[in-house]
Amino acid sequence: VADTLSGVQPAFLGLALMTVVATSVAKALRWKLLLKQASSEAQWLAALRAVLIGQLGNILLPVRLGDVARAAAAAPTTPGGIPTALGTIVVEKMLDGMLGLLVLVALAFWTPLPPWLRGPFLALAVTTAAVGALLFTATYHREHASALIQGLARSFPTRIGSWLTDFLDDLSAGLGVIRGRRPAWTAVAWTAVVWALGALTNLVTLHALGIVAPLWTIWLVLATGYVANFLPSVPGQVGVFEFAAVLALTAAGVDRAQALAFALVLHLLVYAPPVILGSASMAFEGLRWASFSRLGSATSGDASDLG
Numbered sequence: 001v002a003d004t005l006s007g008v009q010p011a012f013l014g015l016a017l018m019t020v021v022a023t024s025v026a027k028a029l030r031w032k033l034l035l036k037q038a039s040s041e042a043q044w045l046a047a048l049r050a051v052l053i054g055q056l057g058n059i060l061l062p063v064r065l066g067d068v069a070r071a072a073a074a075a076p077t078t079p080g081g082i083p084t085a086l087g088t089i090v091v092e093k094m095l096d097g098m099l100g101l102l103v104l105v106a107l108a109f110w111t112p113l114p115p116w117l118r119g120p121f122l123a124l125a126v127t128t129a130a131v132g133a134l135l136f137t138a139t140y141h142r143e144h145a146s147a148l149i150q151g152l153a154r155s156f157p158t159r160i161g162s163w164l165t166d167f168l169d170d171l172s173a174g175l176g177v178i179r180g181r182r183p184a185w186t187a188v189a190w191t192a193v194v195w196a197l198g199a200l201t202n203l204v205t206l207h208a209l210g211i212v213a214p215l216w217t218i219w220l221v222l223a224t225g226y227v228a229n230f231l232p233s234v235p236g237q238v239g240v241f242e243f244a245a246v247l248a249l250t251a252a253g254v255d256r257a258q259a260l261a262f263a264l265v266l267h268l269l270v271y272a273p274p275v276i277l278g279s280a281s282m283a284f285e286g287l288r289w290a291s292f293s294r295l296g297s298a299t300s301g302d303a304s305d306l307g
Contacts, residue, residue, distance in 0.1 A: 004261035012208030030190035056278025080170035087174015097128035
């Protein structure tokens with residue numbers, strides 16, 4: 001590992017770092033598009049800061065609570081507040097799931113998928129299909145979704161049922177943001193850009209360390225890392241991130257020590273920008289982590305008290 005790290009090329013590392021930042025920018029532009037479809041007035045720089053805050057939260061907080069933090073950051077400029085912003089983030093996850101499945105299917109034509117990836121592949125397919133069905137209902141069958149929400153709310157006491165109705169109605173508004181071919185294809189195009197930049201980061205990092213591997217390896221590392229995001233982990237995915245990358249590279253015939261060196265460098269490249277820029281974004285927005293403990297009382301849409 002030390003031998004591999006000692007031969008790193010700083011110029012390629014700098015380029016890889018630039019692609020990581022560019023990936024966050026592309027994610028912000030995609031989310032800005034989805035927020036606009038939800039009648040949000042958020043500007044793209046505000047969307048970028050919210051994305052960085054969300055990434056920082058996902059690194060430091062359990063069960064991807066950073067996505068809730070991102071929704072809270074966008075709530076003041078989004079009709080429907082936190083639930084609607086959360087709905088647009090679910091749409092993002094569905095788009096990423098679709099691209100992840102496409103990548104895995106394409107990989108199967110180049111090389112047999114490792115046995116350990118078949119279970120996550122099936123789980124991703126089932127989850128993406130379920131979320132896709134939910135989004136389709138929210139987009140094209142709003143009256144059925146509303147009737148289902150009303151029926152569900154009647155099962156609870158009046159106060160809780162009223163809160164649940166408002167929450168689910170606002171969430172449904174976020175889930176149904178992709179209407180029409182142009183917004184849908186634009187969102188898909190931005191998702192493809194996000195994944196292509198992620199693959200480019202892997203490629204440049206391999207070159208920076210002088211590791212020779214088949215071209216399809218960069219996509220296997222990307223897909224494996226995406227699946228690993230949903231595994232239980234300590235903050236920062238320490239260990240899980242490295243294990244996933246080592247599994248992917250050794251499946252392509254890369255030496256285990258070289259694979260570990262790559263994983264360590266890639267982990268630092270991917271996580272350092274959100275930690276630094278996300279912290280700066282929180283300071284700019286005047287947000288504190290303690291603020292998000294009050295999210296339960298802010299889901300009606302007014303999150304201005306989170307500062």
